[in-house]
Amino acid sequence: MTDSSWHTACALNALEDKQAAEFTLDDTPGFVIAHKGELRAYVNRCPHLGIELNWMPGRFLDAEQCFIQCATHGALFSLDKGLCIAGPCQGEALQQLDTRIDQDQILVRFPE
Numbered sequence: 001m002t003d004s005s006w007h008t009a010c011a012l013n014a015l016e017d018k019q020a021a022e023f024t025l026d027d028t029p030g031f032v033i034a035h036k037g038e039l040r041a042y043v044n045r046c047p048h049l050g051i052e053l054n055w056m057p058g059r060f061l062d063a064e065q066c067f068i069q070c071a072t073h074g075a076l077f078s079l080d081k082g083l084c085i086a087g088p089c090q091g092e093a094l095q096q097l098d099t100r101i102d103q104d105q106i107l108v109r110f111p112e
């Protein structure tokens with residue numbers, strides 16, 4: 001059975017821990033990141049100005065690789081929930097996407 005709202009983000013074996021892969025979901029840019037054996041996917045849009053977070057392809061983390069960091073003004077977001085813990089949009093959060101794995105592919109969708 002297939003659910004048409006799921007879209008392939010990338011191959012599972014393309015992601016190592018704390019690596020990210022970008023994708024487009026219904027014309028919306030997103031990224032999926034592996035963290036402690038779990039996958040988290042977010043819309044690639046900073047809550048501060050609504051622009052993409054990264055300035056290089058696939059680069060979303062801060063120097064210590066502890067947080068997702070917006071390249072424009074440096075806002076920091078938790079990896080597990082996308083919550084902004086420092087920066088101009090503190091208290092706001094990235095829009096999280098659902099993920100699942102099917103036949104070694106990472107699938108994503110907007111939450112229902």
Ligand code: FES
Nearest residue numbers: 046048070073075
């Ligand atoms: S645009 Fe992301 S912190 Fe300002």
